[in-house]
Amino acid sequence: MEYKMNTKMNISLPKYEQYKDSGVEWLGEIPEEWQTTKVKNVFTLIIDPAPKNNAFELLSVYTDIGVKPRRELEERGNKASTTDGYWFVKKGDIVVNKLLAWMGAIGVSNYDGVTSPAYDILRAKIKIESNFFHYLFRNDACISELKRHSRGIMDMRLRLYFDKFGDIIIPFPKYEEQLNIVSFLDRKTAIIDQAIGINEKQIELLKERRQILIHKAVTRGLNPDVKMKDSRVEWIGEIPEGWEVKKLRYLANCFPSNVDKHSKVNEKEVRLCNYTDVYKNDFITDDMDLMVATASDEQINKFTLKKGDIVITKDSETASDIAVPTYIKENLTNVICGYHLAIIKTYQINYSKYLFQALKTKLFNTQFEICSNGITRVGLGNSDLRNGYFLLPSPQEQIEIAEFIEKGTAKIATAISLKEQEIEKLKEYKATLINSAVTGKIKVCEPIN
Structure with a gap:
């Protein structure tokens, strides 16, 4: 018997000779010789406080790569001033981020170290290969089961506590x-x-x-x-020769939008072009799935997007994400520019496509990155935007x-x-x-x- 996977790699793998019903919906059938058991029969919840003034490796668990030393990945991020009171982790332990387990923030530690008390540490009670459970707990089917057993009124408030996690039935070869x-x-x-x-x-x-x-x-x-x-x-x-250096204010009218995400009964319904729409797309087209919101007549008149407009990010978490442009490629139906963005409307239509391409270069984009300011969030002032330099060839x-x-x-x-x-x-x-x-x-x- 063979199990064939429809992929470009075209690998065919054998199946077990006999299967049985696991009695668990998310598992389905399992090999006849395999067992099932509850997580709590394999792992115990460990609370092992690290000693004071320790120099152990500080570990974190990530959704995409599992458990890693924080110093390797967060050099510019927040660092714990002390690890007193943190949990001690042994190599082979399973580390669980209770808040993000439903997104895959769970995995085996290949390091001895310490981690935040916000995490649960699971240690094997019996002889196992921990990496098998690393693969098991991080696969999509099991993650869905972790989410089902998490508590909370909405996704971002879900918590997976061991009393629930421990009752999940898993395969045990x-x-x-x-x-x-x-x-x-x-x-x-x-x-x-x-x-x-x-x-x-x-x-x-x-x-x-x-x-x-x-x-x-x-x-x-x-x-x-x-x-x-x-x-x-x-x-x-x-x-x-023949080209000019011009400030943007001589080429276009630039202004930030003040339309935030809201719906008010006394305003008109609009489609909102938001920060992520601009950041992730080179072009905005009418067939895009844009957020529905409301805006006043004044906002609609001022911030409605038209063919040939350029929209840039004017606020962001990092300066390198300032002045990221998108181009309004066609006439749009009832679409206005959202908050944290600025509109650039060129005085001559032939400027717009050229100017859009110029904004995509590091040379011209960096001037706005340098001008932006802020601490937790950086922003580009309209004066700095209008005074940005660009090169102007002939219209043709x-x-x-x-x-x-x-x-x-x-x-x-x-x-x-x-x-x-x-x-x-x-x-x-x-x-x-x-x-x-x-x-x-x-x-x-x-x-x-």
């Missing part, structure tokens, strides 16, 4: 089979992760190529033999440059999209493989060709 499954998954997931990493690097290279293409076009034009002149702006350097050159960039970046965008699709397929395959192995849908205790 023999120890030797746990070892085989872990060995198999370690080997296979390493291959998949390597393939994902290669695709991610290729995407970064494609993005760099796109940035170089745009930068060269908006700073030197399309004529490789053009004569250059001093721009008289140090950070811009030389520019083509602007059109030609915008068309050249649009055509060139479209090819790159297609290549990036294909790579992203490949990554999603690999991630889906990895999740299916793990789930199938830890629930006994495939047999991995024999060598796989």
Whole structure:
């Protein structure tokens, strides 16, 4: 008997000879020789306070990568001034973030260290391969079960306490089979992760190529033999003869939006283009699923988005996310600009596509990053936006440059999209493989060709 996975990797794996009903809905059938048991029969909740003035490794559990030393991933983040009163963690313990277990923040620790009392530490009561349970607890089917047993009135307030977690029924193969499954998954997931990493690097290279293409076009034009002149702006350097350096206020009307997410009975219903819509998309189109809100007549008149408008992020958590642009590619139905954003309406229509491309370059975007200020959240003032410098070719050159960039970046965008699709397929395959192995849908205790 074989279990076939419909993936590009086209791997066929054997199944067990006989199965039985586990009696557990999320598990379904399991191999005849496997057992089921409750989590509390395998693990005990440990409360082991670390000694004062200790120098143990501070550990955290993350949804995407499991348990890791915090210093490796949060050098710029908040650091505990002391770890007195933290829980001691031994290598092989399962660490559970009670608040985020339903999102996958659970995993085995490969380190001795300490962790926040907000986490639960589970230690094996019997002989097990801890990494088997790492794979089990982090697979999608089990995470859904963790969520079902969590308490709270809404997702962001869910808590998974051990009295509930301990009652969850899980598959329990023999120890030797746990070892085989872990060995198999370690080997296979390493291959998949390597393939994902290669695709991610290729995407970064494609993005760099796109940035170089745009930068060269908006700073030197399309004529490789053009004569250059001093721009008289140090950070811009030389520019083509015939081009001008202009402040944005001479090219466009710029103003921030004050329309927040709300619904009021005395206002008109609108579709709201929000921060995430701008940050995640190069273009805003009418078929997008935008938030429904309300706005006053005055706000509708001022902030309605029209074809050719540019919208940028003006507030963000980090300065590097300031002045990220999107372009209004077509006429929209009842769409207005939301809060934390600014609208740029060019005085001449041929400016807009060219200016949008210029805003996507690091050279011009960095000036706004530098001007932004704030502590927990940074913002770009409208005066700083209006006084930003840009290069202005002739109207005809602007059109030609915008068309050249649009055509060139479209090819790159297609290549990036294909790579992203490949990554999603690999991630889906990895999740299916793990789930199938830890629930006994495939047999991995024999060598796989």
